[in-house]
Amino acid sequence: MGRPAAMTKIGEKRVHGVRGRGGNMKWRALRLDSGNFSWGTEVCTRKVRVLDVTYNASNNELVRTKTLVKGAIVLIDAHPFKSWYESHYGLKIGVKKGSTALDDDVKKSDHVQRKLASRQKGRELEQAIDNQMASGRLLAKITSRPGQSGRCDGIVLEGAELHFYQKMMHKK
Template identity: 75%
Template sequence: MTRIGEKRIHEVRTRGGNKKFRALRLDSGNFSWGTEVCTRKVRVLDVVYNASNNELVRTKTLVKGAIVVVDAHPFKSWYEGHYGVKIGIKKGRVDAAAAAAAPEEEEKKKSSHVLRKLAARGKGRTIEDAIDHQMASGRLYAKITSRPGQSGRCDGAILEGPELAFYLKQLKK
């Protein structure tokens, strides 16, 4: 059973002399943001839901299909660099004068080519409200898609759309 903690992986010999990598403890993994086609290595912070067994949530066991909370910072910094737009800012926290002054200073530093590129990327840009709220808190819900006890890795995908809505409803119960 794989738990959250400092990385500890054992090599296991299997039939035919092949090897499995049994992860006993993991603290990070590669998670992909499907709609933005972006994958980043992020820290796994907590296990919050498991459809098969609540005991696995209580003991913070990482298994395939578990819903975990991951650090949002790598995705947030990528988004800000890619689109040139800050996301996950809590509404009403920053005064208007400071917010208006900061973007002007940054735009002066960027070349016209970079500004054209950011404007072209920004045309089709949309972000889900639920994802924006999660970015503001610094944590994202994700689903583990790999089998940590077999592959020694904890990879997954950020929850979005109806799947995110379903799991948020399950977590409120």
């Protein structure tokens, strides 16, 4: 059946069920405000708010109308990832000057201190991610299809992909 596109917008969650072939249900998201986003290098997934649509390779009209589609580049709230990182590694990130400081406010047991020290050995945080954490917003890519699945899930952009999309947005 040919149906009009869902044109999912940012707003309070509104999802309708649509019957598909074979009696199966598709979940048509008309509005969404959050989703599960995964930070690949840290193997961390958190439910975060979607703040804005910043880039879409297929159509600039979808950016202007803030439409959530697969492949769209969005700004998400960085706070859940930042708090996880600080509790996992015991380091402050997203400090404006780029310096990392240990959290000495709370006394930690010897076992916890050894565990945090072992985690910090292999730790590397990209400077671009640290800068985004300081601003409180991360660039992410939607990998699910909100008009079909009723969800807005995706990945946090890192490395070459992040630099590519930052360059594309800077051109516009």
